[in-house]
Amino acid sequence: MNQIKELQIKCSIEEHDDVELACFNQQCKANRVYCHQCLRNGDHIAHIKDQKNIKELIEFFNKVEQENEDLIQKLSLMLGEIIELFTQLNQGLEQKYKFSKKRLQKLNAKQLNQVLDQVLKYDEITKGLFEDIQKSSDDMIIQLKGNIKDLKLEEANSHQQNKQEQEKLEKFQQLYQKGYKLYYDDNKYEEAIEVIDAALLIDPNHVDSLFIKADSLKMLQDYREAIIWAEKALSINSNHLNSLSSKGDSLRILGKYNEALMILDKALNINSNHDISLARKGACLQSLSKYQQAIICYIKALQINPDYQWAKNKQAECKKQLYLKYK
Template sequence: MNQCEDIIVKCPNPEHTKNVKQVCFDESCKEQRLYCHECIKIGMHVTHLKHQEELPFLFEHISRIEKESDNLINRINKQMDLIYNDFFLLIGGIRSKYQISKQQLLNLNFQQINSFLSQSIHFKQFELTIEKLLQELIKEFQDQIKKLQKDLNLFALDYDQISKSNIEKSEELYEIGYKLYWNDEQIICQLFDDVLL
C-alpha cells in the first residue's frame, strides 16, 4: 500500500468531521487548499474543479517543487559564479595596470613608462568612477534581491522555525518529565530506605 494513502489529515474546518481528501492547485484560489468531502458539499472549489487533486498528489507536488527549487538554486549559483569570475578579472586587471614594482618599471621602454605614468596620473578619476558605479550596481542588486524576497513572501512562514519550535517544546517537556521521574525515583528510594530502617 502507498504510504501517502495512509496519511490522515483532519479537515481545517473545525465543524467538519471528515478527513482531507482533496487539494486545490488553482493559482487564483483564496480558499483553504486542503479540504474534505463536506467542504465540496457546501460549494468550496466548485468553480475550478479541473485544478483539484487527491491528497497523495500533494506529496508528488512537494517532491517536484523541491527538485525544481534545487535546479533554480543551482542556476542562480552559476550566475553568481559568473559574476565572481568577472569581478576577479576586474581586480586582476586593476592590479596588472596600476601595481608595478621598481624592477618592472626599469625593464619597460620609454613608451611603456610614459603610458604607465599617464594612466597612473588619471588613477584617482578611475577610482572615483569605479567605486561610484560599483556602489550603485550593488545597491540596485541588493534592492532587487530584497524585492524578490518580499514578492516570494520568504519570511512570512519559516517552516524550519516551526520545526525548531516543536523540537524545543519537545525537549522542554522531556526535561520536565525526566525531572518528575527523577524526583519520583528519589522519593521511592527515600521511602524504601525509611522502611528498612
C-alpha cells in the same frame, strides 16, 4: 496509495474526515485542502475541474521542489560567475597598478611614459568604474530584497533558524543533564568530561558545564588543568560560587594555601554559609598549622551541614594536633 495513507491530516472543519482533495483554482477563497464532506456541502463545486486528489497534490509538491532546486542551481552558477569576474577585476587592478621599484627599473623611457600617462588618469578611470559597479550592486540588492520580501523568505529563514536553535538547545540540555548525573550522582568523572565536552561544543560559555569539567578534573587529580577550566568559568562569571570553591580547593591540594585562602574568602563573601568553602578554608588553615582558626571554620560548616563527614574528620585531626601541642 501509501503516500495517501501517510499524509493523514484532519480537515480544518470539526467533525469532518481527513483531507483528501486540494483546490488549484487561483481565485478560490475557501480552504484549499478539504474532505469529501466539504465537497458535498457545496465547497469548490463551481470549479470542480481544478480539483486534485492527495496523490496529485504530493506529485505537484515534488514537481515544485525539483523546479526550485533547478532554480537554485542556476542562481548559484550566476553567483559563481559574478565572483569569478570580481576576482579577475581585483587581480587585474592589483597587477596593473602595483609599482615596485624592481618593475619600474625594467621599463624603458617610452614604456615609463605610457605607464605614467595611465596612472595620471587613475582617479578618472576608477571613479567611473566604481560608480558603475556601485549602481549595479545597489540595483541588485534592491531587487533581491524585494524578491525575498515578496516570497516571504525571511519568515521561512527565521522559522528554520528558530527550529535549529531549539534543536541545539534541546541537544545541549540533554548532554548537560547527562554530564551532571555522571559527575554528581555516579562519580564517573572521565565519562562526565566526555559528555560535557560535547555540550561545550554547542555552548562554550555555559558556566555550569565549565565548572563540572573543572571539578571532574580535580576529582581525577589533574589539579592544574582543573584550575584552567575553573578560570574559564570565572572569566564569564567572576562570582560563580562553585567555580571559586573548586579553584580554591585545587590550589589547596597543590600546596598554594595563601592563594587558596584568597579565592575561598571571595567565595565566602558571596555566600558565607557555603559549607564546602568553609571546610576547604579550614583545611588550608590546618595545613598552615592554624588549628584553632581551622576548627572555627569546621564548626561553621557543620552547623550548616551536620552530616558533613569530611569536616568532622578534619576537625578531629585539628583537635588531636592541639592536644599533642599542649600536652
